Amino acid sequence: MSAARTSPRSVAVPAPAEGTGWVGKSIPTKESVRFTTGHGSYLDDVKLEGTAHIALVHSPYAHARIRSIDVKEASAMPGVLAVYTGEDIRKLVDPFMQLAPPPADKVLDYPLAVEKVRFVGEPVAVVVARDRYLAADAAEMVQVDYDVLPPVMDAESAASPSAPILHEAIGTNRVWDGVYEYGDVDGAFAQADLVIQEKFHYHRFNSAPLELNAALASFDRRTGELTLYTNNVMPMFCMPLVASSLRLPSDRIRVIVPDVGGSFGNKINSFPYMVLVSVLSMQLGRPVKWTELRSEFLAAGTHGNERTFQIEAAVRKDGTLLGLRGEAFDDTGAYARYEPAGAVIWAQVAFSMYRHKNLRLHFHSVFTNKCPVGPNRGYSRAQHLFLYERIMDRIADRLGLDRGEVRERNFVRADEMPYQAPNGTVLDGGDYARALHRVQEMLDLPSLRAQQKALRARGRYLGVGIAAALDSAGNNFAQVRVINPHLPFSGNSESARVWMDMMGRVHVAMGPTNQGQGHETMASQIVAHELGLNPEDVHALPGFDSHSHPYTGHSGAYASRTAVMGGGALLGAARELRRRIQVIAAHLLKTAPEDILLEKGEARSRRTGNALPLSVIGGVALGNSLELPLDMDTNLSVTYVYRPPFRIPSHVDKKGNFTLTYSYQVHGAVVEVDPETGKVHLRRYVAVDDCGNMINPAIVEGQVIGAAVHGIEAALLCEAKYGADGQLLASSFTDYLCATSLDVPPVEVEHFITPSTAGPMGVRGVGEGGGTALPALAAAVEDALSPFGVTFQDSHLTPERIQSAMRGRAPTVPSPP
Amino acid sequence: MEFQGNVEFAAPREVVWKIIRDPTTVAKAMPDFRDLVVTSPTSFTGSAKVGVSVIRGSFRFQFQIEEENPGSFLRLSARGRGIGSSVDIQTRVTLADGGSPTATRMEWKAEAQVGGALAGIAQRLLDQAADRTVRDIFTNLSRLVREGTAAGP
Amino acid sequence: MYPRPFEYRAVTTVDEALRVLHEVEDGKVLAGGQSxxxxxxxxxxxxxxxxxxxxIPDLSYIRPQGENAVEIGSLTTHDTVAHSALLQERCPILPAAARGIADQQIRNRGTIGGSSCHADPASDLPPTLLALDAEFSIVGPKGSRTVPAKEFFVDLFETQVQRDEILHHIQVPTLGPQWGWSYTKFNRREGDYPIVGVAILVRLDSHGRRLEEVRIGLAAVNPTPCRARAAERFLQGQEISPAILKEAAHRSTEGLHPGSDMHGSSQYRRDMVQVFVRRGLEEAVTRARLAGGNP
Structure with missing residues (x-):
């Protein structure tokens, strides 16, 4: 098998140049002090005079026709300013633009349900009142009469022609449907020694940001300007949706994002609520605020994509994977919203970390009567990577090979990097096999196996599971054209502005919002590094404000992109500012710009040693400018847009570079399973991560640990579970079980550093590798219970699911490791 | 969730029928029922407090007689909404001759569906709470029939 | 938190509490407020x-009642119960059960009386109090009365405490050295309501071979906390053996009607009752043997 090679891509900016070396240092995050001492300013901390508050009326049914809504009693309640139904809102706004191609582009999606409700918790009416309590009291008095319809609760049944239809306007439950085919799949199967057939299910879950969705709109009738405070983390991408729905020109909308208390992708889909508070503010002439309740977030926020695979793997008897073919059913819930992007995002990791060449996947995105899905840490890729890791385990088990050896046999090798996969994506460096070996060493696999054997003899079941995964970052938006060739999106870009004032102080603002990842620190480090300053002396503006922050249509904090995309923009802006400072300083110090070194807050001539503090440079350039020639550029404010060299993929062959960087991780889990109860006790968890050069290793470590815990809780505790009747069972934190420190052992992390051949500064995005925990834990549980011969197809392992699989099975004689 | 039961009354079928077919009887059998409005010969509305102990809220109910065969069969739907939840109960009541010529045997089956906040949050208690609520209603109904038949036709 | 409107009355004496409860129509006692x-x-x-x-200051206490009992004021917090040296010495199963309730913040506020009166069938203390044959002292407009545990829990969220009454204190027995105990809660995540909770007390003969008395309290498997009476009867007087404990575990599901939720179906809960009754008996027997000098 010969790997397709590409030459290392030319990179917009090379690795960090000289400087005081702030990039790569684990300095404490600047913003953590305000976040941990109660001084963060989140959306609900924004107080505007005269603000009205809303309470939503939710559907108790998964699928029903709205017969009538009686708001008389609610409207007459004390403090109530107005009550609006979906029909009322429909007259005031345009439906949201749909990303899907026909016929799903005809879906009518409004902030409140119109004509029908399609999932439990869907908002059907809104009460606006003087305060939140009165609004909630009145919302209970809104009388909605429904005709209950049969719900469609799983994607495979929803795709069947006989299923009840959610959106009559399109006459089908299909959001998108298409075949991805790379290589010679049937040829691969013809050569196979073994064909493995399996069905896997990746369950529904989301995240638990401390701050929930929220929005505050204030419409100024005098100027016709709307100020929209939101904690949406991709607000400028959502802006065209919001502006067109509100029928407002975008120059009349100012977007302000204060500190954000976590998102994990879930806050991208809050635009229906942004439109709702905006239209209410426009109607009522006063600010209107909404802060989501946890029960609303769990029922009607964003769930991660639930996916079912029916898959066949063609395998050689030495464990080489030759090809994969099958179907994927993506349950997107009741509205497509950010979907059907999930139907292509997975293709960023279509071949995972493996060298095989042949893949045919018929992908179905389907509406069901559940909460709409959208980005959730590892968006659409974690599902696909789960499939690969489970297939690797199956190959090993069926052939009697070691699970690690099978991975190693199939991994892309370090000497093949950068490696172009058959669908055009380029893996930008790393040594996957070495990371696997390191995890095996950290776990001390031989002694674990001995321990496992000894414990089995005593009726105790220890198991180890190792899984590997990619963490792709900096997506090429053009991939959505695979789904819909007419979508006006491509590439990716980010904007940053770095400027120096007349006191010589340096300010930074950029497009991505900050939901706690330490962006202000990261920005300060990069700029300080380039300008010879201390990060403490660089002021990164908190939050985002479309009036003061630069941005592009891609701006936002999603897809692990800020270090790469924001980093590229910051570097570009800081270097251009450095150049301008050097020109001015050279004039004042009577030397050449190349001779000027920026260090310790000074511009110094290397040749003469003469130096000027930056305050003098700023003061001269901005306040005492006749000291400089008139044709010298005194603009010390630089806005730079970073654009990676993406191409537009062909929507016919579905090939292209879908994303910029690929961090990778190998996770190892040691579990003990109680065979009588099915409860999994996680004993140890180790992770090796390689995200290339790290700007702030402590931040990276936090991301790796956070993502691992997120994945662990998803595997063992969190499930957005629905009953067959369409009721959401995990509707509060009583049943949606987030892990606490008592449930997860310390995650042991090691970093490899293989600089990216694609990202600026050799950096890769990181933070979504938690998906790795799901296959690692499934593998560990199977390993523990191997004497019983049970396997699991699901990514979520409840004690009851494990116990019922074990029912009636006795352990075989202790099997060799 | 499905529940069923049966009870025998010392009264003829037409007497029992007349009582159970009367919206007032249904109203009295529901917990804390008030505001009974008979909207048509086969429908009526009102509110009741549904729940167990402190977990309890006011629900507005719409009752509809979906099917009836006087003296022998009644299918009644009750659709209630309150506290961010829905409670829908479909009831089938069959009357048959009892052990003696003047006795009536009543068999009932109820199918309850709970939606919204109660269904999710009170999930772990739902079976037991619904069982108790439905049984209480039929216990009340049986008592009302007994009182009604004791008072004479 | 956006509750419906309510009136709030803070009282400082038992008499005042009873007077207010008598006066108002729709009163509800608030203790720790954690449920x-x-x-x-x-x-x-x-x-x-x-x-x-x-x-009310005089409802939070733990004090000896002679040699054979401990009286616990109804406002005593779970944390206080968990760390009481007196209970640890005389009735250690109760602090053990209290330690597993929810999290530290909830244990700091939640009270033994509140938990008992709320009568959530999945709470940890009620089955333990049932197994202890505790006595509940209730005060009301007509004076005070004492109700044994087996009568106290009436139905789902319903106890003998009437709307105009309050639970004053709970009395638990001193367990002698021949007693062994265990409290096991099985849940998916630390601190959650149990999928099943099992409180066990065993009294052994002086040789540590025979079960003189067994009491098994169960949580989360019926509308009320309950005792596994069939298993208790079966075990009484039996010589201890793995087969006997297994059989008792099997019988402990007699008469149970556990509800289902996403964490455990009715069948699963029945299976888990068997597992944890057996394990709980083993643990309690081991403890009794150690205490009685018959390890």
Whole structure:
């Protein structure tokens, strides 16, 4: 098998140049002090005079026709300013633009349900009142009469022609449907020694940001300007949706994002609520605020994509994977919203970390009567990577090979990097096999196996599971054209502005919002590094404000992109500012710009040693400018847009570079399973991560640990579970079980550093590798219970699911490791 | 969730029928029922407090007689909404001759569906709470029939 | 938290509490608030008047009643129960059960009386108090009365304490050295309501071979906390053996009607009762043997 090679891509900016070396240092995050001492300013901390508050009326049914809504009693309640139904809102706004191609582009999606409700918790009416309590009291008095319809609760049944239809306007439950085919799949199967057939299910879950969705709109009738405070983390991408729905020109909308208390992708889909508070503010002439309740977030926020695979793997008897073919059913819930992007995002990791060449996947995105899905840490890729890791385990088990050896046999090798996969994506460096070996060493696999054997003899079941995964970052938006060739999106870009004032102080603002990842620190480090300053002396503006922050249509904090995309923009802006400072300083110090070194807050001539503090440079350039020639550029404010060299993929062959960087991780889990109860006790968890050069290793470590815990809780505790009747069972934190420190052992992390051949500064995005925990834990549980011969197809392992699989099975004689 | 039961009354079928077919009887059998409005010969509305102990809220109910065969069969739907939840109960009541010529045997089956906040949050208690609520209603109904038949036709 | 409107009355004496409860129509006693307030927040409960008794100073205590009993004031917090040296010495199963309740913040506020009166079938203390044959002293307008544990829990969220009464204190027995105990709660995540909870007390003969008396309290498997009477009867007087304990575990599901939820179906809960009754018996027997010098 010969790997397709590409030459290392030319990179917009090379690795960090000289400087005081702030990039790569684990300095404490600047913003953590305000976040941990109660001084963060989140959306609900924004107080505007005269603000009205809303309470939503939710559907108790998964699928029903709205017969009538009686708001008389609610409207007459004390403090109530107005009550609006979906029909009322429909007259005031345009439906949201749909990303899907026909016929799903005809879906009518409004902030409140119109004509029908399609999932439990869907908002059907809104009460606006003087305060939140009165609004909630009145919302209970809104009388909605429904005709209950049969719900469609799983994607495979929803795709069947006989299923009840959610959106009559399109006459089908299909959001998108298409075949991805790379290589010679049937040829691969013809050569196979073994064909493995399996069905896997990746369950529904989301995240638990401390701050929930929220929005505050204030419409100024005098100027016709709307100020929209939101904690949406991709607000400028959502802006065209919001502006067109509100029928407002975008120059009349100012977007302000204060500190954000976590998102994990879930806050991208809050635009229906942004439109709702905006239209209410426009109607009522006063600010209107909404802060989501946890029960609303769990029922009607964003769930991660639930996916079912029916898959066949063609395998050689030495464990080489030759090809994969099958179907994927993506349950997107009741509205497509950010979907059907999930139907292509997975293709960023279509071949995972493996060298095989042949893949045919018929992908179905389907509406069901559940909460709409959208980005959730590892968006659409974690599902696909789960499939690969489970297939690797199956190959090993069926052939009697070691699970690690099978991975190693199939991994892309370090000497093949950068490696172009058959669908055009380029893996930008790393040594996957070495990371696997390191995890095996950290776990001390031989002694674990001995321990496992000894414990089995005593009726105790220890198991180890190792899984590997990619963490792709900096997506090429053009991939959505695979789904819909007419979508006006491509590439990716980010904007940053770095400027120096007349006191010589340096300010930074950029497009991505900050939901706690330490962006202000990261920005300060990069700029300080380039300008010879201390990060403490660089002021990164908190939050985002479309009036003061630069941005592009891609701006936002999603897809692990800020270090790469924001980093590229910051570097570009800081270097251009450095150049301008050097020109001015050279004039004042009577030397050449190349001779000027920026260090310790000074511009110094290397040749003469003469130096000027930056305050003098700023003061001269901005306040005492006749000291400089008139044709010298005194603009010390630089806005730079970073654009990676993406191409537009062909929507016919579905090939292209879908994303910029690929961090990778190998996770190892040691579990003990109680065979009588099915409860999994996680004993140890180790992770090796390689995200290339790290700007702030402590931040990276936090991301790796956070993502691992997120994945662990998803595997063992969190499930957005629905009953067959369409009721959401995990509707509060009583049943949606987030892990606490008592449930997860310390995650042991090691970093490899293989600089990216694609990202600026050799950096890769990181933070979504938690998906790795799901296959690692499934593998560990199977390993523990191997004497019983049970396997699991699901990514979520409840004690009851494990116990019922074990029912009636006795352990075989202790099997060799 | 499905529940069923049966009870025998010392009264003829037409007497029992007349009582159970009367919206007032249904109203009295529901917990804390008030505001009974008979909207048509086969429908009526009102509110009741549904729940167990402190977990309890006011629900507005719409009752509809979906099917009836006087003296022998009644299918009644009750659709209630309150506290961010829905409670829908479909009831089938069959009357048959009892052990003696003047006795009536009543068999009932109820199918309850709970939606919204109660269904999710009170999930772990739902079976037991619904069982108790439905049984209480039929216990009340049986008592009302007994009182009604004791008072004479 | 956005509850429905309610009136709030803070009282400082038992008499005042009873007077207010008598006066108001829709009163509900608030102790630690760790069950009631979450329900009010979700609007699933909406009492008209909250009568806050947490300020009554003389209801929070743990004191000996002679040699053979301990009296616990109803406002005693779970944390206090968990760390009581007196209970640890005389009735260690109760602190053990209290230690597993929810998290530290909830244990700091939640009370033994509040938990008992709320009578959530999945709470940890009620089955333990049932197994202990505790006695509940209730005060009301007509004076005070004492109710044995087996009568105290009436139905789902319903106890003998009437609307105009309050639980004053609970008395638990001193367990002698021949007693062994265990409290096991099985849940998916630390601190959650148990999928099943099993409180076990065993009294052995002087040789540590025979079961003189066994009491098994179960949580989360019936509308009320309950005792596994069939298993208890079966074990009484039996010589201890793995087969006997297994058989008792099997019999402990007799008469149980556990509900289902996403964490465990009715069948699963029945299976888990068997597992944890057996394990709990083994643990209790081991403890009794150690205490009785018959390891």
């Amino acid at each position: 009631l307030l979450p329900l009010m927040k979700l609007r699933l409960a909406s009492p008209g008047v909250l009568v806050d008794i947490s300020g």
